[in-house]
Amino acid sequence: MVTFLKSFTFPSDGAENSFFDGQKRTCFQTYYPFQVLTHRGLPEIIFEPVTILYGGNGSGKTTMLNVMAEKLRAYRDSAFNQTNFFQDYVDLCSMEAGKKRPENCYIITSDDVFDYMLNIRSLNSGIHLKRDELFQDYTQAKYAHFQMNSLEDYEELKKHNAAKRLSQSKFVGARLPDNVREYSNGESAYLYFTEKIKENGLYLLDEPENSLSPQRQMELTQFLLDSARFYGCQFIISTHSPFLLSLKGARIYDLDASPMQVRKWTELENVKIYHEFFCVHEKEFS
Structure with missing residues (x-):
């Protein structure tokens, strides 16, 4: 199993204080992400092929992922909120890379998955509209009297004959776009991960269990494990999911401690x- 990123070091309390001592800017209400992670007491993160950041809301795991993603210059589909001091903080961080470079480096957040689900939902809506139109076409073609008067009526003749020959479901199914099916929210969310994650990649996943049923979480867990074992991927994951936390061989950092x-x-x-x-x-299960 491969490790593209070996370690990542966040600024110590002393490094943050030195930075503030050199600042003359006083008009900012927040210095985020400064002063968020220093109290964790372990500024250096050592990585395995699968590393998990666990902690409750406000524990800093999403901040850690975003900082690492910026330092790695990872691709992302959705923008995230940055403060005026975000890049200053990133510049104070350091990391040790492995001998091999990843072919892909991506951060995947809940916003990315949600946007993808909305796109699928829009596609589903389009399928519904097209299906309703085809239902009407079937009824009109099947029961209407039709007589071909010229070559311009040929397409209408084919529709009329098809409606006479086929059931409604076959008539509609044959005219919907090829290779298109409707997906539930959970299917869409799972599909996003399977499409985005490729071989030999480094992926930062922020609470990937969101929008996934327990069954889909189990499937995602196996998919991530297989991707790390057989397809040369490394994962850094923030999660609460017991299914993902059980990933075999994962190194888990408890940010609540x-x-x-x-x-x-x-x-x-x-x-x-x-x-x-x-x-x-x-x-009750007996």
């Missing part, structure tokens, strides 16, 4: 809560 700790997935508070819940209700 102070200082930040590397933990097994079964030691994480979120996973323990799920375990305790199902233990309480175990007899």
Whole structure:
């Protein structure tokens, strides 16, 4: 399994203070992302082929991903909010790359997946409109009296004969765009990952479980594991999902701990809560 990115170092408390000492700008209400991660107590992140950032809302895992993505100059489909000090912070970071460079480097966020789902939904809407039009065409062609008067009526004759010969579903299906099907939100979200993730790539995933059912989360977990094992991909993932947290061989950073700790997935508070819940209700599954 490959490791394109070996380590990433965030500015220490001393480095941040030195930066502020040299600033003469005083008109800003926020210095984000400064002063967000220093209290974690572990400024350097060591990576495995799969590395997971775990923590509650406000723990800084999305900030870490965005900072790393900017340092890596990773591609992204959706813009994100930056402050006037974001690039200053990125410049203070350092990283150690592996011997091999990734062919693709992407950050995938919930906004990217949501936008893709909206596009699919728009396509589905277009399919519905086209289907309704074809239903009307079928009814009119099947029951209307038709007589061909010239070559200009040839296409109408073919439609009329097809309506007489075919059932409504076959008539409509044959005239919808080829290779087009409708997708649910969960299918669309899963499809986005399978289309975006290619061989020999470094991918930063921000809560990829959003919009995915438990079944789809399990499928995504297996897809990511296979991509890391067999297709030379490296993943850095922020997640709460117990399915993704269980990724075999993943290095997990618990951002809820102070200082930040590397933990097994079964030691994480979120996973323990799920375990305790199902233990309480175990007899109901018998």
